[in-house]
Amino acid sequence: MDYYFGVDVGGTNIKLGMFSESGRMLENWEIPTRGRNYTEVGKNDIMQNIAGEILYILEERCISRTKVRGVGIGVPGPVLDNGYVESCVNLGLTDINPSLVLSELLGGIPVTVGNDANVAALGEMWRGGGIGYQSLVLVTLGTGVGSGVILDGKIVYGAKGLGGEIGHIMVNPNETDICNCGGRGCLDQMASATGIVRNAGKILKDTSLPSVLRGMEGFTARDVVDAAKAGDPAALVTLDYCMQFLGKCLAAVSYVVDPQVFVIGGGVSAAGDFLIRIIQEHYEKHAILKKEKAKIVLAVMGNDAGYYGAARMAMDKKEERHAFLARTDGIYCDTAAIHGSGSGTN
Amino acid sequence: MDYYFGVDVGGTNIKLGMFSESGRMLENWEIPTRGRNYTEVGKNDIMQNIAGEILYILEERCISRTKVRGVGIGVPGPVLDNGYVESCVNLGLTDINPSLVLSELLGGIPVTVGNDANVAALGEMWRGGGIGYQSLVLVTLGTGVGSGVILDGKIVYGAKGLGGEIGHIMVNPNETDICNCGGRGCLDQMASATGIVRNAGKILKDTSLPSVLRGMEGFTARDVVDAAKAGDPAALVTLDYCMQFLGKCLAAVSYVVDPQVFVIGGGVSAAGDFLIRIIQEHYEKHAILKKEKAKIVLAVMGNDAGYYGAARMAMDKKEERHAFLARTDGIYCDTAAIHGSGSGTN
CATH class of the missing domain: 3.30.420.40 (ATPase, nucleotide binding domain)
Structure with missing residues (x-):
């Protein structure tokens, strides 16, 4: 052997x-x-x-x-x-x-x-959420937003190794904070675990929506997701706000490479189908030209x-x-x- | 033979x-x-x-x-x-x-x-503005915005044939008019010949910038470009406004497939290097992660x-x-x- x-x-x-x-x-x-x-x-x-x-x-x-x-x-x-x-x-x-x-x-x-x-995307295609597909985009929602693009079963490296860096696509021109990359309004700032916590803080400050998060010192993205699942108004608004940018961004990616499936991984994806439904709704709203929308599924292989x-x-x-x-x-x-x-x- | x-x-x-x-x-x-x-x-x-x-x-x-x-x-x-x-x-x-x-x-x-x-993109790679490259994105600025993506010398068809439809990426969330596709704020609405005329009209209406366009009935994108080249204030603002969205969009495309070169064609590209410089400036401002930026060149093969x-x-x-x-x-x-x-x- x-x-x-x-x-x-x-x-x-x-x-x-x-x-x-x-x-x-x-x-x-x-x-x-x-x-x-x-x-x-x-x-x-x-x-x-x-x-x-x-x-x-x-x-x-x-x-x-x-x-x-x-x-x-x-x-x-x-x-x-x-x-x-x-x-x-x-x-x-x-x-x-x-x-x-x-x-x-x-x-x-x-x-x-x-x-x-990119390599993780290949792993998910081979044995994970993307089994049976030949073209997929993996998006990991962790501390940052990572991604990998696979077309015809092969990694898209890009001319300078920057294929699949969708975390730094500018999705929110109205954002005022600066991203780690030096840009402003990157997907990373809106849909990562860090981004969810940051935006929850803004929404708690700018609105009077009731929320269990108001009593928590140093809450995490997990806390926001758990609260949203339990129907917490500010947490629900936060998650919908953050995921709208991911949905729009996936629609944009569809119009570039049109993958069969998007696979969502990273710590935030522990939120499961609840999260997928929110992303899918925003994605479908923006991927208007696609009669048959791409599937959005959960990554299953973790680390x-x-x-x-x-x-x-x-x-x-x-x-x-x-x-x-x-x-x-x-x-x-x-x-x-x-x-x-x-x-x-x- | x-x-x-x-x-x-x-x-x-x-x-x-x-x-x-x-x-x-x-x-x-x-x-x-x-x-x-x-x-x-x-x-x-x-x-x-x-x-x-x-x-x-x-x-x-x-x-x-x-x-x-x-x-x-x-x-x-x-x-x-x-x-x-x-x-x-x-x-x-x-x-x-x-x-x-x-x-x-x-x-x-x-x-x-x-x-x-997509086929035109392959033509430009073979005998046109993209000679010598293996990965390129062609963007045609005509009545609408068309595009084709080539990676490793091959057309990216996409799972449902929608590879390279970047004209319908949402680039301007503040747009109020509706695009032909049913969306709002598509690149097509901002950077096509039609989009240039439409946005020039808005800018003439909303500002008091002097312009030769004010005296023209039914001016075309060509008129806007010619006026901009001659230093016309409203035409310059229009072209910069419209091309900022193209520049941002090309940066986004870079973060998905990272091509070696962008080739700009279609009627509007008759504006030549004058136009390329405006696009390049906006692209480079947004493609922050790319140390060595992709080239932006003119298509040369026309029809x-x-x-x-x-x-x-x-x-x-x-x-x-x-x-x-x-x-x-x-x-x-x-x-x-x-x-x-x-x-x-x-």
């Missing part, structure tokens, strides 16, 4: 999964992002940690390195489609091609790199989407290389494609 | 081009959309006209039908990627797969169908983009079939691919 690995690099933890060649998840585990090999801030530390984990489990399970067909890795920053990462500010990674660095540390195993949100998607990305890359070889060499040769790239010393 | 045909079906005229297999344009001509075979409104009339033209020129030039590798056709309406057209309102075409109908009329020559704006792009689409389809055969059969076989599909009776 041959193997793939999927790796999801976050600011705090790195999640890893080992998969069979047929896509079955065999083992998964996580390590701190700054792990045991960490000595000083340097761009190879994280890659060394990851390589160390993969090589360790291979030895532990008595698996030859040549049996690993590919490793996929998702990182929190823009990634060009050649794998180059200009900067992942949260990780201190700059000017690096993780695929080259990690591949070398792994003795030549092919490594594919993608943006974490597993990243490493699943990363593994899937590595598998897809393998297939692409096959197709390329078939086109250029004229003959589809599975063995050459597999063994040609892995110079494993075992 | 083998041949391709590109066909651009408009409301008034159908433009046709004959191309060599290497992509050289050999002849082009146009016919009225309701031409000599037109007897009554029926969905096959237009297809019969097109087939008649192609068969006529083949006979005229003593070219065997088996020498035609493919025909591409652009139509003004949403097209699914299997070629199905639910409705082209302007043409009275409904519930038709033009590729099947036309292919049958042509004795089995493969026919590929696309939306006219030729459509049939060029349609021919190119037919050529690409041919290549895809090759790759597919290579993947499935294992052996790249040019002759089988060509002769297998053309059952020409000749």
Whole structure:
């Protein structure tokens, strides 16, 4: 049996999964992002940690390195489609091609790199809320608004790695606060967990709507959602206000790439179908040209989407290389494609 | 030598081009959309006209039908990627797969169908303002705002044929007039030729800015642009006002698919670099996350983009079939691919 690995690099933890060649998840585990090999801030530390984990489990399970067909890795920053990462500010990674660095540390195993949100979108398509679809947009409503765009089963990287950054589309020209990005009125400011709390505060201040939130010090987006579900007037107005911008934005995205389905994930999506119905209503109001509206569904993979998607990305890359070889060499040769790239010393 | 045909079906005229297999344009001509075979409104009339033209020129030039590798056709309406057209309102075409109908009329020559704006985008990429790029968005500023999205050299059709309909993205929530689509504040209402005239009228009414437009009965977008170029205060304010929405919208599109270049075409683009500079300024103000901004350039092919792009689409389809055969059969076989599909009776 041959193997793939999927790796999801976050600011705090790195999640890893080992998969069979047929896509079955065999083992998964996580390590701190700054792990045991960490000595000083340097761009190879994280890659060394990851390589160390993969090589360790291979030895532990008595698996030859040549049996690993590919490793996929998702990182929190823009990634060009050649794998180059200009900067992942949260990780201190700059000017690096993780695929080259990690591949070398792994003795030549092919490594594919993608943006974490794009890779999570692939994970949701493969095994999550987007099963059965070939084109989808994942939107994660967490501290910020992340997103990934998949068309024809493939990640849209974008010319400069900025495909699927819908969190910074300007949706509210009347917003006065400034977004982290320097803009004003970004979706991120309106529909993220942070945005929900901020807008709830404004609505509590500007209206006299009754609300349980008035008595809470430091309420969270979860509190707003729970209150709204219980019929709290100010919380309901807040959620409707915030999600109108998401609905409008999804309509705009429909008019650019027209996906089959939108998948909503991130902490705020714990609100479930209650939230989906609000988003869907605003989306349908604005996606007027679409006779048959796109579906909006919940993400189901949570924090597993990243490493699943990363593994899937590595598998897809393998297939692409096959197709390329078939086109250029004229003959589809599975063995050459597999063994040609892995110079494993075992 | 083998041949391709590109066909651009408009409301008034159908433009046709004959191309060599290497992509050289050999002849082009146009016919009225309701031409000599037109007897009554029926969905096959237009297809019969097109087939008649192609068969006529083949006979005229003593070219065997088996020498035609493919025909591409652009139509003004949403097209699914299997070629199905639910409705082209302007043409009275409904519930038709033009590729099947036309292919049958042509004795089995493969026919590929696309939306006219998407096909024009492909034309501009191939031989126009987008030469050398693999991902671009064409925006045509005419009576309405049309657009086409190309990623990795391929048209983004969208799940329901609505890829690249950016003209109906809501960009101005403060707009009070209703758009043709039923929405309010669409880009189409703000940045089309019609939109420029409408907004100029409002600005003349709401301000006391001096303007040569005040003395003109029924001025056009061209008049507004010409006046702006001459420094006319109200015309300058109008153009800046209208193009701010286009700039914002292009920034939003950047955050979805991040193309290498935006190509601006349509009648309004006759304003040239003067217009591009205004759009670019607004785009850059809003595409904050993009360190290296996408280029914005002028379309150069005018009404030729459509049939060029349609021919190119037919050529690409041919290549895809090759790759597919290579993947499935294992052996790249040019002759089988060509002769297998053309059952020409000749």
